[in-house]
Amino acid sequence: MEPGDLGEVLAIEDVSFPTPWSRALFLEEIDREFSDALVAVPREGGGVQGYSVCWTVADESHLLNIAVHPEARGQGVGAALLRECIRRGARAGAERIHLEVRAGNGAALKMYYREGFSHVGFRRGYYSDTGEDAILLSRDLKEPDAV
């Protein structure tokens, strides 16, 4: 992700989340040494289809954000971003990746379970904007080539 991508990234962010991240927040992630901020673009060229932000600190990665343009969903873009986060985290020394997801987010849950994540916890009312519960998921990264 580069600052020049942020117009497209923010347009996707705004239609994807009840409390979207700001431009300033994305800029911080672009500059943060231990953050991988990625964009997905089609091989044949074109605009940003999706993006992800993942931290790797010591032996743990944490997926903070992932979204795909509504018109590009269901084509594997989200899974491709997730796999790249996993590859980069593993390369940087992470042994596990963690994330939180809204309990009602069926599309995201389906993607995470398919990509090898397991349920490790639950936080009631975690999302203050909607009061939704969070499901905590985690995946071992010791065999990154398995994805």
Ligand SMILES: CC(C)(COP(=O)(O)OP(=O)(O)OC[C@H]1O[C@@H](n2cnc3c(N)ncnc32)[C@H](O)[C@@H]1OP(=O)(O)O)[C@@H](O)C(=O)NCCC(=O)NCCS
């Ligand atoms: C979650 C998200 C990133 C997935 O991206 P994507 O590019 O559509 O993901 P993929 O195509 O790789 O796979 C998604 C899986 O969910 C399924 N899916 C897609 N849209 C769905 C929907 N509306 N309801 C249920 N399942 C859905 C797909 O069928 C696919 O599973 P399958 O291939 O086994 O059938 C995307 O839906 C999104 O941007 N959502 C809004 C933001 C968000 O919720 N981010 C996650 C925060 S934790």
